[in-house]
Amino acid sequence: MKVLHVIPSISPSLGGPTQVVLNSVKALRDCGVDAEIVTTNHNCTTTFDVPLYQKTEYEQVPVWFLPYTSPALKEFIFSAPLTQWLWQNVRNYDILDNHYLFSYAPTCAGAIARWYKVPYTVRVQGQLSSWALTQSKLKKQVYSLLIERHNLNHAAAIHCASTEEAKDVRKFGIDTRTVILPLGVEKFPKFPQAKTRLRSVYGIPEQTPVILFLSRLRYNKRPDLLIKALSHIANLKGDFHLILAGDGEPNYVNYLQQLVTSLNLSNCVTFAGFVANEQKNLLLQGADLFVLPSLSENFSIAAAEAMAAGLPVIVSSEVQIAPDIITANTGLVVEGEIEPLIKAILRLLDSPTFRQVLGENGRRLAIQNYSWDSIALSLANVYEALIRDNATTLSEILTFS
CATH class of the missing domain: 3.40.50.2000 (Glycogen Phosphorylase B;)
Structure with missing residues (x-):
């Protein structure tokens, strides 16, 4: 099984989402899943000094970095080279795991995955909460009407980290099945004194x-x-x-x-x-x-x-x-x-x-x-069930609706 995680940026300044994608891919690989990340070289106000257009080991996981091409649309993080890369490579993966909403990379990946009939999941990461939807409200309403609702409605599943997040998905009017699986935390070495x-x-x-x-x-x-x-x-x-x-x-x-x-x-x-x-x-x-x-x-x-x-x-x-x-x-x-x-x-x-x-x-x-080892094993089983479109298996693995 080959899995591609798609995220607009893995800048450390973005906090939780960056930790989640790096740690989940590392844990998946540790349990035998061939998982990779594709992203841009966006790094907050600058760019990463990393090789582009090639698979690179970054923080112990394989990452494809593509050039970030639109500083004027900093929240959207547009990348034309990422688009081309996705068209050429999406078919090489069994399933996509898309991180974030209202951003170019996961939106583009979802559209191309649908074209090639490759299943994909979406992590909403709190962006459908009542408070989050009031931020840049008009932009999100337009984006949702034109793009995001279609993207969510055609996902194989929506990955929620809590039951409350799954409720937010339903409040947003999305009927796509959700799988509820918590996020993990790193194992910190003991710090004496x-x-x-x-x-x-x-x-x-x-x-x-x-x-x-x-x-x-x-x-x-x-x-x-x-x-x-x-x-x-x-x-x-x-x-x-x-x-x-x-x-x-x-x-x-x-x-x-x-x-x-x-x-x-x-x-x-x-x-x-x-x-x-x-x-x-x-x-x-x-x-x-x-x-x-x-x-x-x-x-x-x-x-x-x-x-x-x-x-x-x-x-x-x-x-x-x-x-x-x-x-x-x-x-x-x-x-x-x-x-x-x-x-x-x-x-x-x-x-x-x-x-x-x-x-x-x-x-x-x-x-x-919150052990990444057990979470990664459950996530791998979810991927397998989604690839086979087996709802019974999903319901046996974890909370599923």
């Missing part, structure tokens, strides 16, 4: 609890709400330190920095910027709790990673991994308002024992549910 090392790196007193926000600094993630909540907590319990790990648009990051200053939190807030690899591992294993009060989040790789690292988590109910957190008792789920957030943070700050219990529960949940 992580808490001591973290405090040394960031100049934090040894006994001060560290609160971690690990995500892009964007309005919908609501780091500003977290900062405002902590300004109230500072007046009640001043012993904490917040690390905001992630990058974002300069204007919004500047707003957050000014907010921190205006609330007299400069001494207890650190902007760590974009983190990866060892630095990210240090934050996950050295912090005391993780907070993500998003307006909208389809799965949240960051929250799953935090649980895998043994961190108790606090998330808003709009984070679609929330039902898992409640069921497994790995953290607190709150309404996305300042008062519930304050109470949840205070509860965890006041009880190291409770934090430890939640963290251990989270680690077990991650091992059981």
